[in-house]
Amino acid sequence: MTKRTPWAEYERAVRVYTEAGAAETVQRIVTAMSRLSRRLDVYYNARLEAIDVSRTEWPVLQALAIEGRDGSSHPSKLADAAGVSASTMTHRLDRMVERGLVERVPDPENRTRMLISLTRAGWDLFRTAVLDAEVGETNVFGPLTDAEQAALAALLEKVLAAQSHEPRRRR
Incomplete structure (x- = not known):
């Protein structure tokens, strides 16, 4: 059996969808x-593990960082952002408080x-994760020129901005 390249797998997938009637572009x-x-995702999982951030902690660090260095959030809002129940978030926050990453x-x-906020250690860990991930992100988009990267970002932002509503959650 011949091993297919990632590019061949991509082309095959597109062909299958278009043969089923989907628009090619x-x-x-x-x-x-x-x-x-x-x-x-594979890259992020490996990098987060290397700097001792669990995949369950990352959404909390991220949401709190977005609130700003002096910002805070409520556990229910963090649970919504992470897509978990309030009780799951409580346990997650307990562990993060023990690690000194967040404070209540x-x-x-x-x-x-x-109110939950990042500690100095939590902010530093968030910053380390962002800077560490940037290496892989830069490599992924390395084949594009700076102008092409800017154009891609603008096009994706245009599509994102057009999504005027969030999908309803299933209960």
Whole structure:
């Protein structure tokens, strides 16, 4: 049996979808994005493991970093961002507090709720992960010139901006 190259597998997948009636250009885009996403996921998993960040901790670090260095969030919002239940997030936050990555403080506006924020160690770990991942991300898009990368980013942002609503969650 002949081993197929990743490019041959990509072409085969596009051909199968188009033979089933899908639009070729759309399938080329979707298939390429899907394969790049998988490739990046494999890279991210390895890099996060190397710097001692679990795949369950990463969405929390990411969501809190987006809130800003002095920002915070509620456990329920973090659970939504990570796509997990509130009880799962509570356990995740317990471990992250033990590791010194996040801290919990009572919400001054509602004493029954907690605010979660990154500690200095949590922020430093987030920054390390971002800088570490950039090497692989740069390599993935290395075949493109700076102008092509900017054009690709602009086109993807245009598609993303056109998605005016979030998909409904299944209950």
